[in-house]
Amino acid sequence: MWQLFNLFAFIVVVIYGFWLFYRVLYARYTYIKLGKDPNLEKNTKARWKSIVTFVLGQKKLLKDKKSGVMHVFLFYGAILVQFGAIDLIGKGFMMVNGWYLPVPFYHFFTLSQELLVGSVFFAVLFMAYRRYVEKLPRLQRSFRAGLVYWFLAPLMTSVIVAGGAEMVILHEDATIYKPFSSFIYFVIHNIPTNEAYILFYAAWWAHILLLLSYLVYLPQSKQAHEIFAIVNVYYKRLHSPGKLSTISFEDEEQEEFGVGKIEDFTQKQLLDLYSCVECGRCTNMCPASATGKALSPMRLIIKLRDHLTEKGEVVAPHTTPWAPGHIFKDPASVGLPSVLARQEAVVTTDGATALKPLDELQLIGDVITEEEIWACTTCRNCEDQCPVTNEHVDKIVDLRRYLVLTQGEMSPEAARTLNNIERQGNPWGINRKERANWRQEREDIMVPTVKETKEFEYLFFVGSMGSFDNRSKKIAQSLVKIFQKAGITFAILGNDEKNSGDSARRIGNEYLFQQLAKENIANFQKYNVKRIVTIDPHAYNTFKNEYPEFGLDAEVYHHTEVLAKLIQEARIKPQKEVKERITYHDSCYLGRYNENYDTPRLILKSIPGVELVEMERSKQDAMCCGAGGGLIWLEEKEGTRINVLRTEQALQLNPTTIATACPYCLTMISDGTKAKGVEEDVKTLDVVELLERSLV
Incomplete structure (x- = not known):
């Protein structure tokens, strides 16, 4: 019985x-x-x-x-x-x-x-x-x-x-x-x-x-x-992480772009939310979180997930005889979070607290704050660490797109940067006719434009930093000098060169990015460009991973890739000793985005006299300098500066030189050494500058 x-x-x-x-x-x-x-x-x-x-x-x-x-x-x-x-x-x-x-x-x-x-x-x-x-x-x-x-x-x-x-x-x-x-x-x-x-x-x-x-x-x-x-x-992303989703602007009646409601995310993006382990690895590696910014990648995912659950119980179609939802109607009673309970309390203009119904909650503002959205450097350290392959950066960029394209809301610095890029093709708003002036500042180099030479192996895309920034110009000049020594034929677009559009896209202005991409590709095609080399990892990533969708058909190289190949082929031979204790800072867009960790190190190791030492956070785990996602053009208002923390990590090794392979990184690390008062004792150089010093 x-x-x-x-x-x-x-x-x-x-x-x-x-x-x-x-x-x-x-x-x-x-x-x-x-x-x-x-x-x-x-x-x-x-x-x-x-x-x-x-x-x-x-x-x-x-x-x-x-x-x-x-x-x-x-x-x-x-x-x-x-x-x-x-x-x-x-x-x-x-x-x-x-x-x-x-x-x-x-x-x-x-x-x-x-x-x-x-x-x-x-x-x-x-x-x-x-x-x-x-x-x-x-x-x-x-x-x-x-x-x-x-x-x-x-x-x-x-x-x-x-x-x-x-x-x-x-x-x-x-x-x-x-x-x-x-x-x-x-x-x-x-x-x-x-x-x-x-x-x-x-x-x-x-x-x-x-x-x-x-x-x-x-x-x-x-x-x-x-x-x-x-x-x-x-269902994880199979294409390069350097490729963001594309918005179609063909529908003239479409009034909203980006993500302004939880339903505007794709089903794969929403699947990410329920996949989160809440292990905190993403936040642990996030440069914004480490320096006291509002952003915590884990909390961002959790808040989006909880908001989806609460909103889903209201608007999801019930296609079974049993209404799907929480078994526990009061989630908080069993230790489960309730977005409704947490997010309903809204401070009104007069300072009082009021309850806002779920259907009136704004995704941006009530669930995710603008401070969180603008704190992201798009470095992908969070995604690299995530054990379930969640993708955080594309969600943040989609939220930025809504703010910029739909609501027209951004900081004055972001608006000014985008306006300058649109008008003059560079973030500072410097006259576009001055783009090629950098080549005249060093007498021992000759830099032909595509209009001045008929045949060239590489189009050297200098980028806005290499063309206008006084410190970054020296990187471009060193590369040209080495190309001349190696017998590499190259040309630049000169004043016809435009901004790559990387910053515009990651700040959220997809329309401006697409416009720049089409104009650049038209120029490349006009001059029959087959190979592109650039000193800018951001332009490198954009050309390599994003431009092909708009018609680019060319090989794309970062300057360290070309230089490493020249060394391996013995077309250049580093001979002079460069007695420096060097630690190398990995660029996010060269490293995590494109898995290029070895070529800069190969170059440094080939230079006699160099002692290469690695930071605790290097290669895949390297911390961002703080410049990515267009943040180099925005003022850092919360917490400590990211570039200062990264510089402190480098200084722990007592280097005489901090090397980079990115003009953005070089600017940020240089500012970091100045902030720490060590700029006289610790040099900041691009690997190409160090290589040039070693050539006879």
Whole structure:
């Protein structure tokens, strides 16, 4: 009779648990479907490779070795231990017959399950230690953040308690194949069999109820990444991260551009929100967050996710007989956040606090602040660290597009920069006819324009920094000198050169970017340009990854790539000693955007006398100088200056020179050495300038 009741209760609880799980999961699906069609690339092979690399291989998680290794144990342990759960469930119905899962070498299966349970349990303890005892700054310490531990630890405990009680019931002896259950057996082996039965079924039902409760809790919490992250990784961006989405301006009746409502994001962007692990790795590496700015990439994702959930419950179509939504109608009562509760309180113009209905909440302003949006340097350190391949930068740029193109709202510096680029083709508003004057400032170089020479191997795209900025002009001049020594034929566009449009696009003026792109490409085609070289990683990225969509058909090189090739081919030979202790600062747009970490270092290592030392944050982990995303043209008003913090990181190595391969970075690091009062002792040079010093 007991067995029938037990079976009936089990079936009812399981069906109800899975029904609740379905309701919540389907709700999230309908919320994601509110977004626009993502128009994803079709490449099944590449997508499955992503699953192998980032899900099965846990590549991003292992960037933090301690947490990564523990998560590997937790990830695989939690999956494989489910086979033991099947075994345990079966024993709950067939205990009197000594039933066990019919698998080969059952003793070894039992041992593996016990070890898996132990590894998961200790992984949970270690992760709780890192969160609440070690107190890693990137980890939240709320009850909700650690709720998963209160599910998993008792869940694993219930397995070994049931195992120990089973050994008493079946009169088994302690065995090496059940190390943890045997420990429980030693504690309880003297209790009567009837009490052992009670203990077994108490642990058995605790296991079932905890498992189903966790199943229902999972989609409503940060643990939703266990479901959505796998899908998110599969549909991750396959094209270069340096390519932003393109807005079509063909519809003359369209009045809004960018993202002003949560539904304006694509479905893939909304999928990112439910995939977030809340691990804080993105915020931990964010230069804006590190220097006291409003932006925290993790908080930005969380706020967007919570807003989507709350709004989705109001506007999502209910296409099933059961209204999908929160099982817990008051999320805060179970430790879950409520955007409605957090965001309803709005300060009015007279300083009073008023409640604003959900349908009146503005995505920009009430959910995400403008300060957060404009703090981003687009360095992609957040994306590089994210274990579930979330993409933060494109969301921020889409929000900027709405502010700039739809609302016309931006800082005076941003408006002035865009206006100058539109009128004179450079951010300062200097007369466009002065663009080629830099070539006359050094007598030992000859710089032909495309109108002055018919044949050339490379078009040297100087860029606005190299053309107008007094310090950056020296980079362009050094490159020209080396080209002359190597016999490289090249030409510049001269006064016909226009701004690349990188800053315009990342500030949010997509229309101006597209206009500049089309005009530049027309110029390239007019002079039959086949190869482009530039000293500017931002222009390099834009030409290489974004211009092809608008018709560019040319090879694009950063100057370090060409110089490294010349050294390898022995067309130039560094011979003079340059006795400098150098640390190299990686440009975000050369490094993380285009994975070029080696060519600048190859150049520096080829120079006699150079001692190259690496900062703690270098290559993929290198911190941004603060200039990206158009922020070089804007005033930094919050917190400490990003370039000063990056300079401090470099100065820890006691270098005599800080080298860069980007005029933006050079400007920011130079300003950093001045701010620290060490500009007389620590030089800031581009790698091409150092290379020129070494040539005979």
